[in-house]
Amino acid sequence: MQTVNTYGDSLAGIYDMIYPTTPEADYAAEYISKLAPEGSVLELGVGTGRVALPMAERGLKVHGVEASEEMLRKLKENDPEGRIQSSLCDFSEELPEGKFDVTVNPLNTFCMVPDAEKQLNTLRLMRERTADHGVVILETYDPLIYHGLADGTKTEARHLKDGQVGIYSTYVDRLSQVAVVVQTFLGSDESPGRVVELSRYVWPSELDLMARLVGLRLRGRYAGWHEEPTDHHTSRFISVYEVAGDDE
Structure with a gap:
């Protein structure tokens, strides 16, 4: 079975074709920019820069994490100015040091983590890298x-x-x-x-429980990057978590 890095290496050459540039990437970048008062963003699963590049265009300081060397090579091709800082690592095990306004995991990448314990550790690491005033954002699909x-x-x-x-x-x-x-x-x-x-798909209530276990609380959950309300037809979820106080 392929690992996260070999999966990314295999798809790097056609990733931009499978996930072409759409307005959704701009919507995500614009939404994230409004939640980053100091302009710092840590993106897990940066890939070839689908969301990171629009964020950089808005002046955000983006640090992207990726497990695939080939994906990072394509990112550098797409970002010849070197606006996006990047790190090669498995984000379920480690993340770059520092504190960020926004720690984000878009396009269902959280579900690429293969089991619940590793998903919980991913959230724990995201919490540790998020400033006290900051937020954690995850985009996941409807498990159904x-x-x-x-x-x-x-x-x-x-x-x-x-x-x-x-x-x-x-x-x-x-x-x-x-x-x-x-x-x-x-x-x-x-x-x-x-x-x-x-x-590994996650139910919204399951994700909220994981978040609470690592010191996060749900601020809002939406059907899209314009904070559209969710209903029983919602096919994806944008979950925004804030850092909980020590007494919670």
Whole structure:
């Protein structure tokens, strides 16, 4: 089974094609900038800079963490001015020293952490790196996307661009809350072929409990970066946590 860094290395060459630039990245950057009074942001799973680059364009001092050397190489290609500081590490085990206004984990990257204990440690590290006036932000998907599959399996094909196709076969273990997604890319000599992704989905109430255990409290949960309200149709959650007081 592939690790976080080999997964990233495999997808680095086509990552910007799978997750193309959309207004969503700008919405995220604008929202985060309003919560960073001193302009410092730590982004976990910075990838090729999808969100970090718009943040840097707004004058934020961004430190991006990434487990894949190839992803960081692509980030440097996308950021020739070197505006984004970066660190190579597994964010479930360590984070760069310092305190930040905002510690953020966008685009479901938190779910790439394979088990609950490691997810809890990730939140603990995020709390430790967040200034007392700051916030922790996580973007996660609705667990029913996987947990609600009738027989726990699904296969779908997506057109990417220039005739390239991605085939995604999903297998879900509901007891461990893990979805195994086998991704097969066709249509280009540059495609990585077959890549396996593990995603441990979290329920919002479970995430709130983890947060409380490490000294965070929920400030708000939204369906998008404009603080849209959530309902039973919400397909993703933007959860914003603030540092709890010592007596909480």
